[in-house]
Amino acid sequence: MAGATIDHLISVTVFLGAILLFISLFNQTIQTAIVYQRHRYLATKCSDLLDNMLLSPGNPLDWGKQNGTPTSFGLQDPEFTQYRLSPFSLMRLNYSEGAPVYYSKTGQWYSNLTMGFGQSLLVPFTEAINYSTAAKLLGINGTYGFSLTITPIITVSISEIQPNPLKLAVNVKGAGFPLANANISYCFITVEATGGEQSYPSYTTDYGTNCTDEQGASVLSFPGFDGTQESYVLIAYAHMSGLVGVGYHEYLRYYENYVVPFISDFATRTVLIAHSWDVHGGDSPAEISYNATFVLLTEDFTLREVPLDNSTGRVGKINYGEGKPYMGITIPTYNPGLLVITYRKSAQESGVVLMPWGISSMGFPVSFGGNSFEMEWVTTDTRQVLVNGIAYQAMLALWSLEGYQVIS
Amino acid sequence: MMRTIEILLVIIIITGAFIIASIYAVLPSPRQVSPINLRRLALTTLQTLDVDYDLSETMFKSSDDPAWGQLQIAVSACLPPNIVFNLTVYDVMSGGTQLYTMYKSISNAESLGIESDAASYLVASSNVTFNVTPERIGEHGGGGTLYILNCSDANGWWITGYTAQKLAEDLYNLLSPYFQAAIMVQTTTQLGQILNGTALQGETLQNAVVINTFGETVPIPAGYYSSSGVGYDATHSSYAMYCYRLGQRVRQYNWTWASIVGWPLYYVSNTATFSSRQNDWGIYGMVKVREPGLQAFLQGIDNQAYSYENSQTGSPGVVYLSSGAQYYCNYYGIYPSPYQTSTRALSASTMASYHLSVTTYIFNQVGDWIPGAVYRHAVSGGLMALGLTRTPDIRLTALGLLCDYKPRLYRSEYSAAGTSRLVILQLGQVGGV
Numbered sequence: 036m037a038g039a040t041i042d043h044l045i046s047v048t049v050f051l052g053a054i055l056l057f058i059s060l061f062n063q064t065i066q067t068a069i070v071y072q073r074h075r076y077l078a079t080k081c082s083d084l085l086d087n088m089l090l091s092p093g094n095p096l097d098w099g100k101q102n103g104t105p106t107s108f109g110l111q112d113p114e115f116t117q118y119r120l121s122p123f124s125l126m127r128l129n130y131s132e133g134a135p136v137y138y139s140k141t142g143q144w145y146s147n148l149t150m151g152f153g154q155s156l157l158v159p160f161t162e163a164i165n166y167s168t169a170a171k172l173l174g175i176n177g178t179y180g181f182s183l184t185i186t187p188i189i190t191v192s193i194s195e196i197q198p199n200p201l202k203l204a205v206n207v208k209g210a211g212f213p214l215a216n217a218n219i220s221y222c223f224i225t226v227e228a229t230g231g232e233q234s235y236p237s238y239t240t241d242y243g244t245n246c247t248d249e250q251g252a253s254v255l256s257f258p259g260f261d262g263t264q265e266s267y268v269l270i271a272y273a274h275m276s277g278l279v280g281v282g283y284h285e286y287l288r289y290y291e292n293y294v295v296p297f298i299s300d301f302a303t304r305t306v307l308i309a310h311s312w313d314v315h316g317g318d319s320p321a322e323i324s325y326n327a328t329f330v331l332l333t334e335d336f337t338l339r340e341v342p343l344d345n346s347t348g349r350v351g352k353i354n355y356g357e358g359k360p361y362m363g364i365t366i367p368t369y370n371p372g373l374l375v376i377t378y379r380k381s382a383q384e385s386g387v388v389l390m391p392w393g394i395s396s397m398g399f400p401v402s403f404g405g406n407s408f409e410m411e412w413v414t415t416d417t418r419q420v421l422v423n424g425i426a427y428q429a430m431l432a433l434w435s436l437e438g439y440q441v442i443s
Numbered sequence: 444m445m446r447t448i449e450i451l452l453v454i455i456i457i458t459g460a461f462i463i464a465s466i467y468a469v470l471p472s473p474r475q476v477s478p479i480n481l482r483r484l485a486l487t488t489l490q491t492l493d494v495d496y497d498l499s500e501t502m503f504k505s506s507d508d509p510a511w512g513q514l515q516i517a518v519s520a521c522l523p524p525n526i527v528f529n530l531t532v533y534d535v536m537s538g539g540t541q542l543y544t545m546y547k548s549i550s551n552a553e554s555l556g557i558e559s560d561a562a563s564y565l566v567a568s569s570n571v572t573f574n575v576t577p578e579r580i581g582e583h584g585g586g587g588t589l590y591i592l593n594c595s596d597a598n599g600w601w602i603t604g605y606t607a608q609k610l611a612e613d614l615y616n617l618l619s620p621y622f623q624a625a626i627m628v629q630t631t632t633q634l635g636q637i638l639n640g641t642a643l644q645g646e647t648l649q650n651a652v653v654i655n656t657f658g659e660t661v662p663i664p665a666g667y668y669s670s671s672g673v674g675y676d677a678t679h680s681s682y683a684m685y686c687y688r689l690g691q692r693v694r695q696y697n698w699t700w701a702s703i704v705g706w707p708l709y710y711v712s713n714t715a716t717f718s719s720r721q722n723d724w725g726i727y728g729m730v731k732v733r734e735p736g737l738q739a740f741l742q743g744i745d746n747q748a749y750s751y752e753n754s755q756t757g758s759p760g761v762v763y764l765s766s767g768a769q770y771y772c773n774y775y776g777i778y779p780s781p782y783q784t785s786t787r788a789l790s791a792s793t794m795a796s797y798h799l800s801v802t803t804y805i806f807n808q809v810g811d812w813i814p815g816a817v818y819r820h821a822v823s824g825g826l827m828a829l830g831l832t833r834t835p836d837i838r839l840t841a842l843g844l845l846c847d848y849k850p851r852l853y854r855s856e857y858s859a860a861g862t863s864r865l866v867i868l869q870l871g872q873v874g875g876v
Contacts, residue, residue, distance in 0.1 A: 038444070046446035053454045060461055064468060071476050078477040086483075118487050188491075188521045209520020216513060276501065276510075276517035277492040414477040419487035419521060426491050426521060 073435070078414045081433035084173065085416050088183065089118050089429060093172075099123030100369055102162055102302050108172035118420040120429075122371045122393030125185065125422065126156065127301065128403040129163040138297060138314055140361050141307070145297055148399055153285060153388035156399060157297045166404055181433045182404035188419065188426040189214060189280020191273050191398070196254065198262035203284065205245070205253045207273040210428065213251030217275035220244045221255065222330060222338035226266040226377045226385045235324045235350040236379040238387075240340055247273070262286055266386045270373065270397075272332060278426045281332075281398035289384035292323045294353060294376050296390040304366040306374060306390070312355035322354040323378045327364050331372030332396065332424070341367055371396045371423045395422035410434040478558075481526075485562035485868040488521055499566040502532055502864045506547045515549045518868075525874050527552035533865040543865055555871025564866045571862040578851040579623050586650025586697075587623030591615055594631045597662035597712040598728050601705040601833040610656040610703070610837050617777075617841040618654075621850045623647070631713050635664030638692050652844060653693075654701040658835060660710040660722075660729060661689070661736075669716055679751045682711045683735035690743020690824075699817070699825040700740075701844065704835035706756055706787045707828050708736035744824045745797040756787040756830055759809035768805050771846045779838040785814035787830035794818055799826065803847040805839065815839065817847040 091109030098105035099121045112121040133147035136157055146163045149155040170176040188210050196202040205221075207214040223241040247253045255269070268285035295314045299305040308327075312320035327349050329341045343349040343364060351362045366374065371393025379385035391397040407413045413434045420429045492498040492514070501510045518528055529550040533543035567573070581587015593611035602610060611627060619625035624646040628634050633643055642648050655661055663685050668674040674685035686708040693700050702708070711717075714728030722729040737754035762785045764772070772778050783806070791811050794801075798821040805815035815829040827843050829835070855862075 042444050042446050046450040049447065050450045050453065053450070053457065057457050057461060061464075064465065067470060068468070071470055074476045075471075082480045082483065117490055209517075210523050212516060212519035214520050215516050276513050277494045277497040278517050278521055412477075416480050417484055417523070419484065419491040421491055421494055424494065426494075428521075428523075 074412050074414065077412065077433060077435055078416070080179065081414045081431055082416045084175070084179070084181065084433060085418060085429065085431040087173065088431070089120065089418060089420060092121065093124065097123075099125070099127055100301055102300060104164065104168060105172065108164070108169050112423075118418055118429075120185070120420050120422045120427070122395045122423045123301065123369070125394040125401050126158065126298070126391075127162060127164050128169075128401060129158075129160065129165040130402060131166070131182070131404055131406075132402045135160070136314060138309060140309065140313055141297070141299075148401075150397070150399060152290065153287065153293065153386065154283065154397065155295070155388075156391055156394070157295070159298065162298065162301060169403070178435070178437050179433055180405040180407065180410070180436050181431060182402070182407060184403075184430045184432070185401040185420070185422070185427050186430075187280055187398040187400065188428050189273055189278055189398075191271055191280045191282025193269055193271060193282050193284035195262065195284070195286065198286075199260075201257040201260045201262040201267070203255045203257075203269055205247070205255060205271055205273075205282070207247050207251045207253075207280065209278070213247075214273060214275055214278070214280075215247060215249045215251055217247045217251065217273045217278075218244065219247065219253055219271050219273050220337050221269055221271040223257065224268045224270075224375055224377075224387065225260065226379070226387050234379075235326045236377040236385055237326060238328065238375070238377045240330075242338060244337075264288075266377075268375070268387050268389065270330070270338065270389075272338070279424050281396070281425060283389065283397060285387060285389070287386035289380060289386045291317060291319050291384075292321050292355075292378075292380055293386055294323065294325050294378050294388055296374060296376060296388065299363065304369070306364050306366060308351070308353060308362040308364060308376065310353045310355040310359070310361070313361075320355040321380055322352055323380050324350070324352045325362075325376050325378040326350045327374060327376045329366060329368075329372050329374055329392070331368070331370050341372065343367060366392050373397060393423055395425040395427075398425060404432075407432055407434050475558075479872065481560035481870040481872070482562050484522075484526070485528075485560065485870045486564070488518065489562060489564040489866060489868050491521060492517060493564070493566065496569070498564075498866070499569065502566045502866060503568050503570075511547065511549060515551070518549075519551050522870070525872060527555055527871045527873055529555060529869045529871075531867045531869070533867070535861075535863045535865060546864065552871070552873070555869060556873050559869050559871035561867050561869035564868070565863055566866060567863050568861070573855040573862075575855070576853045577620050578853065580621055580652075580848045580850050581623045581647070581650065584650075586647055588646045588648065588651035589618055589622040589625040590637060590651055590653040591625065591627050592634065592653065592655050592657060592662055593627040593629055594634060594657075594662040595629060596631050596714045596728075597657060598660065598714060598726055599657035599712070600660040600710050600722060600724075600726060600729065601658040601835070602656070602703075603834045605834065607656040607658070610835065611654075614654055614656065614837050614840065617837070618844065621845065621848070622652070631662045631664040634662055635666070635668055638664070638668065638688070640696070648696055650697045652699045652701060654703065654840060655707075656703060656837075657712060658703065658833070659705040659707070660712045661686070661708050663711040663713050663716070665713055665716045669713070676749075676751060679735075681735060681751065682730060682732050683739040683751060684749060685711055686732060686736040687739035687743040687749045690740040691746075692743075693740075693824040693826070694744045694746060694820065694822065697823045697825075699827060699844075699847075701827040701840055702829065703837060703840045704829055704831055704833055706734075706737065706830070707826075708732060708740050709734075711736075740826075741793075741797040741799070744799070744820050744826065746822070747797075755790055755793065757790065757810075757812035758786040759788050759812045759814060760784060762788075762806040762809060762814040765804040765807050767803065768842060768846055771842060771849075774852065775842065775845050777838050777842050777845070779836050779842060783814070783836070783839070784832045785809075785812070785830050786832045788812035788814040789816075789828050789830055798822070803843065805829065805843040805846065815843060817843055
């Protein structure tokens, strides 16, 4: 009798233990399958969402050239079909990288996309579309998080080989391969800080073409130009078999005081010219004079200067501190190009800053969206896109904000 | 002890079940769970490379041209390092059983890994012109003549901003390719000639289309058609009887009369006959017929006795192109605004009472009002009326007629040999699991 009871107890205990173990094992398998299924769905959603962003111009169609908030989000260039993005819609995004800049004279914060000294794009928060607004317009607010990265496919890097006479090395690379035998067209701008204290800086522009070798490299020589004595900037476009990329390089003789361009109004194409001391502070503030010009890329890949009208503030002087107002200039066109502003304090102290008008003209990368840090699963998808003829790669990272264990 | 053994057996069975389930329930690899959309990547790569038609140009170059090497570099350069490709170009054949033959293939890897996807892209040669040849109305039957009233001795009304002559010219350009013969009726005398059954240039009179470009006005020939008892109703001092005669001729010759805007046949015009008379709005050479004009026309087309009665139109407001019209917008490449304002829509019940039935709706019907349609009489003749407010959009007239006659368009074939090449870009992913 006692043996049967013990037998019964042992068997029940072992049975219960085994059942619990197997439930746990089966449950784990099912749970893994559900999670895999959810990840698969997320990948499909990512592809759909990326196409939604890239194949729709949003509403209004030209919201990139206006000031208001769009009622629907899309980055396609309304003048084209397929994967062609508007360089101006991309300009209106609140970039996720780069610390915001505050300018006390307008009392506004600015979204900051800076690629180096004197190469920046500053858009007021009031005009920029932020991440949460975009998520709401896309209908994914609170359900999915995303990060959109749009980077140029072609990298054109320029470095100085020797300053006098100036020789510059241009290297052209794709995402996975150097671009051999690519054609290069360039614009070489030199700042001439001649004249007395009250003079405005002048500049000279020189245009040319070249070709890369098997390694995707090319050497540009400027005989008679001493790179240690004058500030200069080189903008180079590389193109081959439909692929176009842009790069730039500058050498500045004077950094202490310079001009900082801020986008003021997209609809009226107004740009503010601020004194660097009012924005970034620094030592030895002083009045500087400036001279602005606009350069655009033509369809045959050459650069063409579009002089600004004098009435739009092409030249001026700017000072720091209270009671010294900022200046303003008007971009003459909605064609993407480069705003080139030369500045000087004295005949020996000069420099140049660049601002893209249309994100593609300087090949600026765009990073927009949230942070996927600590998210359990992030899926990505990629498309090749064109922004005003410049080849870019658009990558969307998407993660879920709803459901069980979405944060690892 | 027996129960313990039984339980052990149960555990063995469940373990077996678990193992078998685990063998068959194979979970996908991470790459399959969250794949890069290689098809889209391939398509967008081809589109990027063809932005300035560089890709199209290269495709038609000889297979040993250096441009192929540049293309290979460009494809490699724009794809991520972990993506390998195979780009194959096919020549499009015609006639035989084989549609495509391989022309050239370039690749940067021996194989494309376990999984790959491809996109296709058709490129056209820059040396070939693709064109469209329309079928001509009347080609396979009678008729096929288009008369456009372009009378220099008449004035128009409700064609504000245009002249009838300008509209006639535009209509000629739009519609003449679709008809056997397109003839401008230059004077009211010529109009009288065709009303009398005499061809102007040897064309077929029967089954023709007559477009009145004068808006709410209709040109009236001097003489017979303006005379009392023929075109002039002396009892009511009205030229409504001329509209009646028009209706009769439309029935007699099986014409389709097209009114491009407003209330059809509201005025008559002849700058010589009515040189001292005006239409109450200061336009000389024109006389008001008012509402009885349309009614008399309908009586004529229905072969009823003439009776001086008012017609009616409605004002349904904003109206929209019918789905059929929208379809033919794309087919013929004519794109007027899809919504218009209608203030002179004809009544469906009235038209039915004259045995006119709608063969083509240009705009959607609103209640009893038909803003724009082509009507056919049960016996002979037809009417196209666009009861829209001024100013007229003659593209709607062209669209309405084309919707009704539906001439086919013969397009050059992109698949003809030598004109196109098919590019297939196949992408594969390397590395990872």
